[in-house]
Amino acid sequence: xxxxxxxxxxxxxxxxxxxxxxxxxxxxxxxxxxxxxxxxxxxxxxxxxxxxxxxxxxxxxxxxxxxxxxxxxxxxxxxxxxxxxxxxxxxxxxxxxxxxxxxxxxxxxxxxxxxxxxxxxxxxxxxxxxxxxxxxxxxxxxxxxxx
Amino acid sequence: xxxxxxxxxxxxxxxxxxxxxxxxxxxxxxxxxxxxxxxxxxxxxxxxxxxxxxxxxxxxxxxxxxxxxxxxxxxxxxxxxxxxxxxxxxxxxxxxxxxxxxxxxxxxxxxxxxxxxxxxxx
Ligand SMILES: Nc1ncnc2c1ncn2[C@@H]1O[C@H](COP(=O)(O)OP(=O)(O)O)[C@@H](O)[C@H]1O
Ligand SMILES: [Mg+2]
Numbered sequence: 432x433x434x435x436x437x438x439x440x441x442x443x444x445x446x447x448x449x450x451x452x453x454x455x456x457x458x459x460x461x462x463x464x465x466x467x468x469x470x471x472x473x474x475x476x477x478x479x480x481x482x483x484x485x486x487x488x489x490x491x492x493x494x495x496x497x498x499x500x501x502x503x504x505x506x507x508x509x510x511x512x513x514x515x516x517x518x519x520x521x522x523x524x525x526x527x528x529x530x531x532x533x534x535x536x537x538x539x540x541x542x543x544x545x546x547x548x549x550x551x552x553x554x555x556x557x558x559x560x561x562x563x564x565x566x567x568x569x570x571x572x573x574x575x576x577x578x
Numbered sequence: 579x580x581x582x583x584x585x586x587x588x589x590x591x592x593x594x595x596x597x598x599x600x601x602x603x604x605x606x607x608x609x610x611x612x613x614x615x616x617x618x619x620x621x622x623x624x625x626x627x628x629x630x631x632x633x634x635x636x637x638x639x640x641x642x643x644x645x646x647x648x649x650x651x652x653x654x655x656x657x658x659x660x661x662x663x664x665x666x667x668x669x670x671x672x673x674x675x676x677x678x679x680x681x682x683x684x685x686x687x688x689x690x691x692x693x694x695x696x697x698x699x700x
Contacts, residue, residue, distance in 0.1 A: 452637030459641065476641040477617050484634075536634045537613030546618045 434465045437499040443486045445512065448536060451487040454495040455480035458506070461497065467504070471572050475504055478550040478568050481543040482508035488533045489513065490563065502573050506551075509565040514558040522548065579603065579689055581646055581669055584625070587683055588673040590648060594660050595669025602669055604645035607689045609681040613638045620644070620692050627680050631655035636662040646670065650677045 439461055441454035459476040467475075479495060486493040490512025498505040515521045522544050529539025548554050551568035558564040582599040585592060592599065604625035610616050611630050616638055620626070627648045628635060636659060639647060646669040649655065654672055655663075663670050673680055685691070 449633065452634065452640075456637065456640060473622070473642060480637065480641045481614070481617065535630075536632055537611060537616075537628075537630050537638070538634070540612045540614040542612075542614035542618050546614065549618070 434499055435501045437461075437465070437497075439497040441495045443483055443493050443495060443508075443510075445487060445489075445491040445493075445510075447487060451484060452480055455483045458495065458497045462504070465499065467572060471504070471570060474550040475506060475570050478547045478570075479506050479508075481547050482506065482566055482568070484538050485543055485564075485566075486510045486512070488529055488538060493563070502571065503552075504570040504572055506568045506570070507565065508568075509563065511563045514560040514562055514564055515556065516560060518556050518558060579687065581625075581671070583687075584648075584684060584689070585671055587687055588648065588671070588675060588680060590671040590673040593649075593654070593670040593672055594664050595646065595667075595671075598667070598669055602645050604689065606692045607681070607684050608692050609650075609677050611677075617642060624692060625684075625689070627677060627684075629653055629677060631659060633659055633662060635659075636666065636668065639663075639668050640666050644668070648673060648680065650675060650680050 443454055458479045462472045483495055490510035493510025496507040520526055524545045525541040527539050527541035533539035552571045553569045555567045580600055581602045605623040606621055607625040608620050609627040611628055613634055622643050623645050625645050627650055629650050631649055631653050649672045652674045
């Protein structure tokens with residue numbers, strides 16, 4: 432890892448479908464630039480993209496933050512929004528409150544949070560009703576990048 | 579099997595990527611309109627067959643390094659979406675066939691799915 436200490440922040444607008452994915456795309460490009468293992472990049476990109484889509488689909492506004500450390504990467508997705516009433520339920524495959532519009536775009540299958548869990552090494556979710564949600568995902572970068 | 583061969587098998591229209599069709603050789607294919615499922619179950623070097631034509635399809639392809647996209651049922655993406663693919667060097671084809679038939683033709687020609695189960699004819 433060449434750039435420990437690097438922090439990148441990208442704002443994400445709720446409902447902005449045209450821009451949805453830009454933050455995850457920039458994160459992916461940044462990781463490529465600093466030479467992170469391709470398997471790890473893939474896991475981070477998928478998790479960051481699903482996290483970004485959740486802000487676009489379910490929240491008012493938020494941000495994606497990438498933190499680069501010596502031996503790990505962290506992606507934080509935090510938003511101002513409705514919060515998640517039951518996190519255990521939301522983590523289940525297939526659970527979704529997404530709109531028909533989300534489904535028309537190929538999201539809203541209730542696979543986002545479970546896949547974020549699968550792609551990251553650790554995930555924590557803090558959420559408060561009517562305030563917002565903060566998802567913190569850590570990725571080890573010394574492993575073999577198993578997806 | 580390269581994309582040129584795939585394009586010929588499906589009599590597909592080339593929306594973008596004429597010059598790179600011979601060079602792109604997908605190892606697997608996946609047919610889905612659910613981008614979350616594509617993100618969850620798809621490997622690298624996969625060709626996506628889909629009826630969705632919005633920008634999220636291109637984003638999905640970018641995140642997981644898909645080999646290319648075939649739009650089925652004659653669905654044509656907008657110029658902006660085609661331009662997004664072009665920026666990412668992502669070939670786009672379009673076939674009049676529905677998803678099931680498109681998958682069937684490629685599967686029986688030996689293109690494997692992402693499950694790890696081998697295709698019957700190789
Ligand atoms: N940032 C968020 N703010 C509010 N609710 C959320 C957020 N992220 C997820 N959720 C809730 O959790 C559910 C499951 O999320 P997810 O697994 O990503 O599936 P999907 O986004 O396809 O519905 C969502 O339908 C929504 O109810
Ligand atoms: Mg989601």
